[in-house]
Amino acid sequence: MTLSPKTPGIAAGRLGAEVLAENFGDLHPPLERHEAHVAADRCYFCHDAPCMTACPTSIDIPLFIRQIATGTPEAAARTILQQNILGGMCARVCPTETLCEEACVRETAEGKPVEIGRLQRYATDTLMAKNDHPFTRAAPTGKRIAVVGAGPAGLSAAHRLAMKGHDVVLYDARPKPGGLNEFGIASYKAPENFAQAEVDWLLQIGGITVETGQKLGAGLTLEGLTADYDAVFLAIGLAGVNALRCDGEDREGVEDAVDFIATLRQSDDLSTLPVGRDVVVIGGGMTAVDAAVQSKLLGAENVTIAYRRDREAMGASDFEKDLAASKGVRLLTDVRPVAVHGNGKAVEIELEYTKTEDGALVGTGETFRLKADQVFKAIGQTLEGAPEGLEITRGKITVSGPGRTTLPGVWAGGDCALGGEDLTVTAVAEGRDAAEDIHATLMG
Amino acid sequence: MADLTTDFLGIKSPNPFWLASAPPTDKEYNVRRAFEAGWGGVVWKTLGSEGPPVVNVNGPRYGAIWGADRRLLGLNNIELITDRDLFTNLEEITRVKKDYPDRALIVSIMVPCDEESWKAILPLVEETGADGIELNFGCPHGMAERGMGSAVGQVPEYIQMVTEWCKKYYSKPVIVKLTPNITDIRNPARAAFAGGADAVSLINTINSITSVNLDAMSPEPMIDGKGTHGGYCGPAVKPIAMNMVAEIARDPQTHGLPISGIGGVTTWRDAAEFMALGAGNVQVCTAAMTYGFKVVQEMISGLSQWMDEKGYTATSDFIGKAVPNVTDWQYLNLNYVTKAQISQDDCIKCGRCYAACEDTSHQAIAMSADRTFTVKDEECVACNLCVNVCPVENCITMVEMAQGAVDPRTGREVGDYANWTTHPNNPSANLAAE
Numbered sequence: 001m002t003l004s005p006k007t008p009g010i011a012a013g014r015l016g017a018e019v020l021a022e023n024f025g026d027l028h029p030p031l032e033r034h035e036a037h038v039a040a041d042r043c044y045f046c047h048d049a050p051c052m053t054a055c056p057t058s059i060d061i062p063l064f065i066r067q068i069a070t071g072t073p074e075a076a077a078r079t080i081l082q083q084n085i086l087g088g089m090c091a092r093v094c095p096t097e098t099l100c101e102e103a104c105v106r107e108t109a110e111g112k113p114v115e116i117g118r119l120q121r122y123a124t125d126t127l128m129a130k131n132d133h134p135f136t137r138a139a140p141t142g143k144r145i146a147v148v149g150a151g152p153a154g155l156s157a158a159h160r161l162a163m164k165g166h167d168v169v170l171y172d173a174r175p176k177p178g179g180l181n182e183f184g185i186a187s188y189k190a191p192e193n194f195a196q197a198e199v200d201w202l203l204q205i206g207g208i209t210v211e212t213g214q215k216l217g218a219g220l221t222l223e224g225l226t227a228d229y230d231a232v233f234l235a236i237g238l239a240g241v242n243a244l245r246c247d248g249e250d251r252e253g254v255e256d257a258v259d260f261i262a263t264l265r266q267s268d269d270l271s272t273l274p275v276g277r278d279v280v281v282i283g284g285g286m287t288a289v290d291a292a293v294q295s296k297l298l299g300a301e302n303v304t305i306a307y308r309r310d311r312e313a314m315g316a317s318d319f320e321k322d323l324a325a326s327k328g329v330r331l332l333t334d335v336r337p338v339a340v341h342g343n344g345k346a347v348e349i350e351l352e353y354t355k356t357e358d359g360a361l362v363g364t365g366e367t368f369r370l371k372a373d374q375v376f377k378a379i380g381q382t383l384e385g386a387p388e389g390l391e392i393t394r395g396k397i398t399v400s401g402p403g404r405t406t407l408p409g410v411w412a413g414g415d416c417a418l419g420g421e422d423l424t425v426t427a428v429a430e431g432r433d434a435a436e437d438i439h440a441t442l443m444g
Numbered sequence: 445m446a447d448l449t450t451d452f453l454g455i456k457s458p459n460p461f462w463l464a465s466a467p468p469t470d471k472e473y474n475v476r477r478a479f480e481a482g483w484g485g486v487v488w489k490t491l492g493s494e495g496p497p498v499v500n501v502n503g504p505r506y507g508a509i510w511g512a513d514r515r516l517l518g519l520n521n522i523e524l525i526t527d528r529d530l531f532t533n534l535e536e537i538t539r540v541k542k543d544y545p546d547r548a549l550i551v552s553i554m555v556p557c558d559e560e561s562w563k564a565i566l567p568l569v570e571e572t573g574a575d576g577i578e579l580n581f582g583c584p585h586g587m588a589e590r591g592m593g594s595a596v597g598q599v600p601e602y603i604q605m606v607t608e609w610c611k612k613y614y615s616k617p618v619i620v621k622l623t624p625n626i627t628d629i630r631n632p633a634r635a636a637f638a639g640g641a642d643a644v645s646l647i648n649t650i651n652s653i654t655s656v657n658l659d660a661m662s663p664e665p666m667i668d669g670k671g672t673h674g675g676y677c678g679p680a681v682k683p684i685a686m687n688m689v690a691e692i693a694r695d696p697q698t699h700g701l702p703i704s705g706i707g708g709v710t711t712w713r714d715a716a717e718f719m720a721l722g723a724g725n726v727q728v729c730t731a732a733m734t735y736g737f738k739v740v741q742e743m744i745s746g747l748s749q750w751m752d753e754k755g756y757t758a759t760s761d762f763i764g765k766a767v768p769n770v771t772d773w774q775y776l777n778l779n780y781v782t783k784a785q786i787s788q789d790d791c792i793k794c795g796r797c798y799a800a801c802e803d804t805s806h807q808a809i810a811m812s813a814d815r816t817f818t819v820k821d822e823e824c825v826a827c828n829l830c831v832n833v834c835p836v837e838n839c840i841t842m843v844e845m846a847q848g849a850v851d852p853r854t855g856r857e858v859g860d861y862a863n864w865t866t867h868p869n870n871p872s873a874n875l876a877a878e
Contacts, residue, residue, distance in 0.1 A: 034514070040512070041513065046794040046795050046796065047795030047796060047811075049795075050793065069512065105835075106792070108793065109792040109836065
């Protein structure tokens with residue numbers, strides 16, 4: 001029997017292989033050489049450029065764009081990578097429309113910013129296609145540093161520390177490194193296994209030993225690490241997922257969006273990946289959009305994002321919201337889940353309209369039901385498995401300055417640490433800056 | 445709609461846009477198509493003496509520079525004069541002129557610098573019924589090595605001599621085409637005038653190397669690993685050409701000598717500018733080579749619209765109108781004071797004006813923490829660099845200070861017109877007025 005988007009329940013193979021391949025192809029196709037030159041020519045080479053200020057890693061954007069314009073994308077890549085070693089991934093996943101491209105003076109002038117993200121990708125892709133790693137290690141310092149978590153913050157810190165001449169052991173709980181780059185973002189943002197290719201390229205610096213399947217609290221302890229190493233950098237991310245706290249949350253078909261995204265990213269054959277006919281995603285951030293759009297692209301007939309506040313308050317950027325809408329995802333705002341109904345399996349979700357009263361969100365009492373054979377929870381992640389002894393503020397590891405925790409010799413960065421937006425690019429900046437601080441501290 | 449009919453040396457053409465002597469005008473096929481497309485006149489590609497025609501290279505003949513989107517900004521060439529038989533050309537010219545009596549058809553000629561050669565070819569050209577001739581004293585490559593082209597154009601005595609021969613053996617208008625590869629364009633123009641030329645046309649192409657192939661270490665265009673200088677043309681040469689046209693137009697010694705303007709004319713506006721500086725018409729090549737013959741349609745409609753807007757009914761209404769305002773530096777009003785003014789509503793905060801002024805000019809623009817850029821009048825010398833680097837048109841303007849106002853930079857009142865000739869700092873100031 002041939003399946004289709006209208007096949008009831010949760011099923012795999014709703015769409016043919018060709019359609020799936022097209023759906024999960026590159027969201028922003030790479031620029032050709034000539035396109036890159038034309039795009040680069042639009043940059044005004046601003047003085048003290050606003051785009052540079054807006055970039056969490058402070059990449060010298062006007063300089064790298066000028067290097068592209070003059071036919072030296074490899075030099076452009078070096079300019080990018082010395083500030084942001086994951087410049088390749090950031091070129092793909094950064095919400096540029098709220099960062100550099102929002103600040104671009106051509107956005108002010110014409111509403112059409114210089115395509116900084118795509119130009120960055122052009123430069124970094126050119127360099128990586130040559131498998132050229134432009135950095136070398138300083139003389140060995142004899143210092144050993146443990147980095148826990150091989151996501152963007154951990155990778156960034158590990159690379160900078162290795163570059164400074166330290167020996168780094170990079171631990172990760174998952175079977176392979178990459179963190180959210182590998183497990184946590186939509187497939188079409190980094191197709192063709194880019195995350196692993198980038199990690200492999202990054203590790204060419206040398207001096208970094210990757211230890212996978214090593215989890216803090218399950219084998220690894222902070223006491224052990226601080227005893228064995230000269231410094232520890234924690235970049236453990238947010239491993240926990242918030243619960244819906246509504247009736248029927250335990251019914252079959254109610255899943256964590258992050259698990260769905262991770263499974264999808266690791267799938268070799270998307271036609272074997274099951275998805276519901278009627279999918280409802282609860283939440284309003286990037287994870288919600290990634291889960292919703294990918295459900296649609298896998299062949300779900302109806303996909304709805306249900307968010308408790310208004311569209312403006314959603315964590316996802318305007319671009320992401322528009323992307324979801326353009327793929328046929330319905331954005332339903334000012335609603336919250338009351339119950340998931342069904343007999344064992346989810347069949348319907350009951351939602352209640354909300355309103356804000358005296359600054360607090362309250363239900364209006366008016367409810368309605370949507371068909372839902374699959375419900376994804378995307379209402380935020382939480383710090384899980386943080387070692388004892390560290391001060392925690394608002395659910396994150398307390399840090400001061402460049403990632404210093406309340407324990408001597410222990411630094412933290414990325415999503416698990418206080419401060420900054422939970423973005424790849426922010427994590428890279430925090431990892432880099434903590435590494436510089438570790439280096440300065442150790443070398444006096 | 446304005447009448448674009450132009451009378452140049454008594455030669456009438458429906459518009460002032462002529463195709464210059466060059467590859468587009470090499471043969472009957474092209475010239476007929478050019479006339480069908482609307483060109484007002486054509487200068488046929490340069491004819492040489494009877495006998496075996498010249499040969500061209502069989503590798504690239506053109507080099508170029510481009511803007512980012514491959515917009516052609518400048519072109520150079522190493523092509524020689526026509527490499528087709530003289531009599532084939534003459535027959536074609538005769539046929540075309542007969543079929544297009546309302547269009548201007550000029551024949552460009554380059555033969556060796558002796559009277560016999562000119563005496564031999566001129567009657568043949570006269571027989572074609574063409575409206576006039578243009579003497580190619582400008583071609584800077586190849587032919588110059590053989591004592592022709594710019595080798596003649598660089599020696600005013602030769603220009604005068606050959607022009608005299610042409611006036612002797614040919615009855616219709618003689619236009620002398622000048623090379624820009626000289627020190628002072630007025631000298632060859634004066635020589636042509638003295639020889640009896642009916643007009644000069646300029647500029648021919650400029651000696652140039654457009655680029656160097658950094659792998660082969662050879663100039664482009666590269667022929668088997670070597671290159672030679674070519675003649676540069678296209679939009680990039682227009683400012684040089686316009687200055688030379690203006691120099692001749694305002695030279696008392698050549699006053700009234702008609703000029704055909706050449707050099708980077710790409711749009712109606714370029715043509716209007718050349719004509720305002722004294723050119724009676726313009727000749728075009730690179731624009732046609734880049735965009736094809738159709739480009740003349742924009743030139744026609746644009747010039748016509750502009751003339752209507754300005755109330756000009758004939759091209760003669762504005763030809764030479766800017767010439768009286770071309771002067772020497774010493775006569776510029778040193779009491780004309782302006783200050784840059786930045787429109788905060790239009791500013792997009794790129795900071796280019798600041799970088800330019802702070803790093804390379806007079807440190808006259810202030811930048812605040814919130815990227816507001818303001819002019820410091822006490823430092824601003826009104827150099828205009830900020831205007832030129834600003835990406836937003838009319839965001840920065842130069843505002844004139846009224847007479848009597850105090851210039852905060854100098855602390856002096858803005859006075860009446862006064863120039864360098866009477867300035868106290870000028871050691872040779874003309875004090876005759878006192």
